[in-house]
Amino acid sequence: MVRYRVRGGNVLRGTAFIQGAKNAVLPMIGAALLATEGRTVLRNVPVIEDVRRAVELAQAVGATVEFHESERTLVIDASRLTSPVLPAAIANRFRGTVLFVPALLHRLGEAVIEGIGGCNLGSRNLDFHYNGYKRLGAVVNEQESVIHIKAGKLVGAPLYLDTPSHTGTENLVMAATLAKGTTVIENAALEPEVLDVIAMLTRMGAKIRGGGTGFITVEGVENLKAVEHTVMPDRLDAGVFAMAAAITGGEVTLVGAELQHLGVVRWKLEQMGVEFETNGAVLHVRREKPLRPINVITDTYPGFATDLQSPIMAVACLADGTSYIHERIFDGRFALAGELNKMGAKIEVQGSRAVVHGPTPLRGTQVTAHDLRSGIALVLAGLVAEGETVIESGYLIDRGHSAVAERMRALGANVEREISTPADR
Ligand SMILES: CC(=O)N[C@H]1[C@@H](OP(=O)(O)OP(=O)(O)OC[C@H]2O[C@@H](n3ccc(=O)[nH]c3=O)[C@H](O)[C@@H]2O)O[C@H](CO)[C@@H](O)[C@@H]1O
Ligand SMILES: C=C(OP(=O)(O)O)C(=O)O
Incomplete structure (x- = not known):
């Protein structure tokens, strides 16, 4: 069993290398x-x-x-x-x-x-x-x-x-x-x-x-x-690292990311207060202003990617006001809400819609990744939570994001990937 342990509180700064898709x-x-x-x-x-x-x-x-x-x-x-x-x-x-x-x-x-x-x-x-x-x-x-x-x-x-x-x-x-x-x-x-x-x-x-x-x-x-x-760059991996900068109020340079591939995700993050700037082949992402709430409707490309719906839900917990999320691609993609609520979030889910009441300070605890993107969203939440967030099953994160702990640590985060035995749990 793989688990991720995140100690929150660090602002992310530096360079992240985006994986192939x-x-x-x-x-x-x-x-x-x-x-x-x-x-x-x-x-x-x-x-x-x-x-x-x-x-x-x-x-x-x-x-x-x-x-x-x-x-x-x-x-x-x-x-x-x-x-x-x-x-x-x-x-x-x-x-x-x-x-x-x-x-x-x-x-x-x-x-x-x-x-x-x-x-x-x-x-x-x-x-x-x-x-x-x-x-x-x-x-x-x-x-x-x-x-x-x-x-x-x-x-x-x-x-x-x-x-x-x-x-x-x-x-x-x-x-x-x-x-x-x-x-x-x-x-x-x-x-x-x-x-x-x-x-x-x-x-x-x-x-x-x-x-x-x-x-x-x-x-x-x-x-x-x-x-x-x-293989082309992974726009979902790029979106996650952009949101790591957004949630911590940091500044990261993404190497190997393609801004155009983010589609509507880019504009929604900008509305939240995130700034994007391309400099030749690299993408700078920064958030200095307070996070604003957001209205997200998932859709096929170039609409807001459903795979980034969980990560943005985590970011919305810190936004100054109420965010609305409408999931239109999958009928069961809100398992994250319960986990974020365990961390102190206030998220209500009704059918295909979620309402995120922000800002709520998050506190670290033991949480469950129900799928790949809810797993990486919990890593994002852990970056800003008080104390320690432990996420199982880390295998789900490893299914789709490479070397998460190493790449997050290179940006100054405190993230460990651990192999747990049944006796540990
Ligand atoms: C390996 C891969 O590329 N996975 C991606 C792919 O999954 P995947 O290709 O499985 O997703 P689809 O675009 O096929 O599914 C979208 C929706 O269409 C419905 N549907 C799909 C096919 C079908 O024959 N009948 C039907 O009803 C599904 O139930 C779902 O509600 O696109 C999803 C939507 O962008 C992403 O979240 C996944 O990361
Ligand atoms: C839904 C996803 O993947 P898969 O289609 O491989 O399950 C995803 O990548 O978020």
Whole structure:
């Protein structure tokens, strides 16, 4: 069991290095499995638990994968895939499991999904994925916890998503790249990670038009080749470090962050009193003024990212007035409120809306990370809490943010990552 121990009170100052994007590298590992020969090289790979699980899963289906963690580089040889089974023991531990399906369908004619993990955020349906595969000619058989998908040669078709699902778009694009003929995907996701995956697939030889417009056209090709690709910066990691400056009233320089990718998050933080300034390739983030309350409505890109809703809830606890948060993407993403309330916050939740009554001084205590972003939000809360905040399960934080304790300490925070034994608890 991993736990994080945060002693609050330090103002964060200094330089933070932003990791490569979790939500781009996971589909890229899935994409690498589409190449029938050669070795794919992915650079700027975040050293996070989800990538370690994706490596294990790729190995379980027969790929040869080396994760050179100190070089942040993955080398993937998918020339021999041997098993269509995504085994429960690995597949249940992260969401990226779903992104292996298109390659298994193309390479082996079937995919057996024994489980799918990821953050527990309420319903996380996959009907758009399955309906898309069916329209391309696959047969989907859902039996209790195992999903069996079979396909001969997939054939291009008009597809749509009821809402612009992030992994749904990536999966249908990947499925269409090697399908026979043309596929048009309507209501496709616009997230920068989706565009980065399309850039990699295009380099591999795929014919894809319309990324970023909501209408994606894919002309199927015969083969895709292994390529080298550098993973884009993680906008969620950048958002968290910007909020670490915001909550502590500090000043940080973010290396490897892309301000444009923050979308509405940038403007909301500015309204709270945070200042952003780009200087060439680095991003300065500072907060000197008192924190103002905020109104947040989560949405698909470029709207306010749902994954930054928990972190901004923590910041809103310190704002001078009442903040309103409306979660529109997931129906169960407010577990953080109860944990922040244990620390002294005053947050009321009603359905998909939360009201944060600020400012409330926070005090450290034992709290629970219910998912990845509520975990990192509790680290932010711990930075300003009086005394010590202990957060379990730290594994959830490690799923998506690399070397959190080291990077926070480099900014002057007092954050430790500890391995706890049952006897400690
Ligand atoms: C690995 C990865 O990239 N994870 C991200 C991805 O998750 P993920 O791709 O799972 O999120 P989606 O965009 O698919 O889901 C958004 C909403 O659509 C619904 N839905 C989705 C698909 C479907 O077939 N049917 C359906 O009803 C879901 O229940 C959810 O309410 O996008 C989310 C929304 O930006 C982020 O929080 C996650 O960090
Ligand atoms: C919801 C998230 O991740 P996943 O989709 O991998 O569970 C997240 O990154 O906050």
